[in-house]
Amino acid sequence: xxxTFIAADGSETLVDAAExxxxxxxxxxxxxxxxxxxxxxxxxxxxxxxxxDDGWTEAVGGQQDGESDLLDCAASEVRPSxxxxxxxxxxxxLDGVVIHLPExxx
Amino acid sequence: xLDLPIAPLDETITIDQLTLAPYPIYKRLRxxxxxxxxxxxxxxxxxxxxxxxxxxxxxxIFSSDDPNTPMKRAFQAHTLMRKDGxxxxxxxxxxxxxxxxxxxxxxxAPLYRKLADDYLDRLPRGEVVDLHKALSAPIAARxxxxxxxxxxxxxxxxxxxxxxxxxxxGNFGWxxxxxxxxxxxxxxxxxxxxxAVERVxxxxxxxxxxxxxxxxxxxxxxxxxxxxxxxxxxxxxxPRDALSTIVYGLLTEPGQxxxxxxxxxxxxxxxxxxxxxxxxxxxxxxxxxxxxxxxFHIPRGDTVMTIQASANHDEELFDHPERxxxxxxxxxxxxFGSGPHHCGGAHVARRTxxxxxxxxxxxxxxxxxxxxxxxxxxxxxxxxxxxxxPVALG
Numbered sequence: 157x158x159x160t161f162i163a164a165d166g167s168e169t170l171v172d173a174a175e176x177x178x179x180x181x182x183x184x185x186x187x188x189x190x191x192x193x194x195x196x197x198x199x200x201x202x203x204x205x206x207x208x209d210d211g212w213t214e215a216v217g218g219q220q221d222g223e224s225d226l227l228d229c230a231a232s233e234v235r236p237s238x239x240x241x242x243x244x245x246x247x248x249x250l251d252g253v254v255i256h257l258p259e260x261x262x
Numbered sequence: 263x264l265d266l267p268i269a270p271l272d273e274t275i276t277i278d279q280l281t282l283a284p285y286p287i288y289k290r291l292r293x294x295x296x297x298x299x300x301x302x303x304x305x306x307x308x309x310x311x312x313x314x315x316x317x318x319x320x321x322x323i324f325s326s327d328d329p330n331t332p333m334k335r336a337f338q339a340h341t342l343m344r345k346d347g348x349x350x351x352x353x354x355x356x357x358x359x360x361x362x363x364x365x366x367x368x369x370x371a372p373l374y375r376k377l378a379d380d381y382l383d384r385l386p387r388g389e390v391v392d393l394h395k396a397l398s399a400p401i402a403a404r405x406x407x408x409x410x411x412x413x414x415x416x417x418x419x420x421x422x423x424x425x426x427x428x429x430x431x432g433n434f435g436w437x438x439x440x441x442x443x444x445x446x447x448x449x450x451x452x453x454x455x456x457x458a459v460e461r462v463x464x465x466x467x468x469x470x471x472x473x474x475x476x477x478x479x480x481x482x483x484x485x486x487x488x489x490x491x492x493x494x495x496x497x498x499x500x501p502r503d504a505l506s507t508i509v510y511g512l513l514t515e516p517g518q519x520x521x522x523x524x525x526x527x528x529x530x531x532x533x534x535x536x537x538x539x540x541x542x543x544x545x546x547x548x549x550x551x552x553x554x555x556x557x558f559h560i561p562r563g564d565t566v567m568t569i570q571a572s573a574n575h576d577e578e579l580f581d582h583p584e585r586x587x588x589x590x591x592x593x594x595x596x597x598f599g600s601g602p603h604h605c606g607g608a609h610v611a612r613r614t615x616x617x618x619x620x621x622x623x624x625x626x627x628x629x630x631x632x633x634x635x636x637x638x639x640x641x642x643x644x645x646x647x648x649x650x651x652p653v654a655l656g
Binding site (some may be wrong): 187189190195196197198200201202219225228229231233262 | 318319358363364390468531533594598599600601602604608609610652
């Protein structure tokens with residue numbers, strides 16, 4: 157399945173992801189700038205902040221338990237569409253999902 | 263698994279060598295023996311970035327709860343640093359509000375700016391001063407005392423306690439003397455904390471002690487005290503060594519300093535400094551089940567050591583890793599670790615040392631120079647940084 161990342165400057169990167177993989181893992185494995193994922197998905201660092209594209213927010217779903225506390229830590233503006241990309245697991249309905257990246261993660 | 267060989271054993275590398283000049287050793291190990299049992303340390307060294315990250319990100323196999331470390335003895339308690347799973351998470355989250363960016367932005371950053379100004383004011387101009395002792399250590403101690411909720415502790419006390427705990431926790435030879443000193447530090451800390459607890463009960467604030475003591479469902483007082491101590495032990499050396507390391511890096515690379523000044527990329531300089539010489543160079547994990555790493559059988563009960571210092575110089579991830587280069591396109595270092603024990607102070611460090619101190623220091627002393635880089639001494643195996651930094655402030 158596919159994920160499209162759109163950087164703050166508008167540049168797009170299309171990557172392949174496997175079912176069950178997190179959006180953060182797919183980004184890191186494909187060297188997508190703009191996602192750091194320093195803590196490896198333990199919800200400790202808030203360096204995998206992303207904005208889910210308006211057309212995908214329903215399919216992706218809202219923030220999980222504990223996620224909003226960590227999002228408070230994010231370096232860039234937090235919006236209703238903000239998620240920690242380590243908490244978004246790829247599944248069939250998310251094939252083709254569009255993810256926007258913030259200006260900065262640190 | 264049983265048909266795999268166990269990792270080779272090294273009987274030549276000494277702790278002294280690792281303390282004085284670890285990087286050439288790690289370079290050799292990354293190339294020749296990335297999984298190696300090192301007899302002098304009694305640990306299996308992992309020196310490649312991918313292996314270090316795998317271990318940190320897989321707490322179900324690699325436990326932090328290693329009963330065989332001197333840390334418990336030094337702290338007279340089992341701290342959150344050495345716990346796993348929900349127990350670790352509960353204790354970590356009890357303290358976390360004090361270390362989160364919202365609190366940093368509203369409370370600690372404005373305070374740090376003021377403290378930074380005060381400490382920079384005190385530095386003598388026109389002479390050579392050891393910046394490591396005159397600035398890096400005391401400012402790290404001062405902001406930490408405030409964040410933890412024990413501002414009544416002096417810089418000297420904080421620095422002494424921190425070193426006593428570190429020396430005790432690193433006393434792998436189980437010598438008596440370091441524990442005598444850490445016991446003494448514990449007595450002093452316990453006395454001061456007893457008073458501080460009463461104060462934050464009466465006047466709650468945003469400090470770690472206050473949020474833990476005044477929580478709706480507080481963790482036991484013994485753990486509040488233990489975790490304040492782990493933050494004392496683990497919260498001074500790292501920002502101190504990071505600051506001195508970055509200042510050294512920038513002063514010995516004047517072209518980069520010029521460019522950082524022009525672009526304001528102090529954050530990038532910070533990240534590069536902690537990559538280049540990671541303040542915490544190595545961590546231990548206890549192996550809970552037989553596992554394979556790079557074709558070797560790592561048996562249950564073994565203790566592996568992730569060498570972040572080496573992961574941060576892994577040629578697979580970094581060009582010219584031995585050089586300080588604040589303008590790397592990517593800098594996926596592991597200086598703050600990974601996984602559930604990812605450094606709790608990372609946000610504080612980035613938003614104080616990285617976002618405030620570096621710029622304030624170079625703005626205050628634009629002609630600062632390092633007359634003789636050769637006399638700067640670097641030390642440390644578990645923790646590493648310069649132990650002196652004689653600069654001319656101009």
